[in-house]
């Protein structure tokens with residue numbers, strides 16, 4: 845069963861695996877085709893860069909988040925504040941909304 849990305853940009857998520865387990869942070873970017881997400885301050889890697897005048901790169905150590913697997917994060921419900929699985933609710937007008945499986949609140953995109 846292909847996992848459909850129920851995580852969208854600006855969601856608050858909790859990290860389930862890796863060195864940042866338990867961290868709550870905001871989603872910066874989602875790559876559904878790769879099943880990866882970029883989460884603020886999570887899986888930060890240090891890139892040692894060489895000075896490069898053409899790219900106005902001053903060199904040194906740059907810290908940047910790395911993509912992590914989408915299955916390693918869980919959406920935090922804005923209503924009940926709990927990490928939750930997400931159900932898809934189809935409204936009468938056909939709109940698909942995400943719904944918290946714990947408190948049944950609709951989770952809007954932010």
Ligand SMILES: [Zn+2]
Nearest residue numbers: 921924944947
């Ligand atoms: Zn909830």
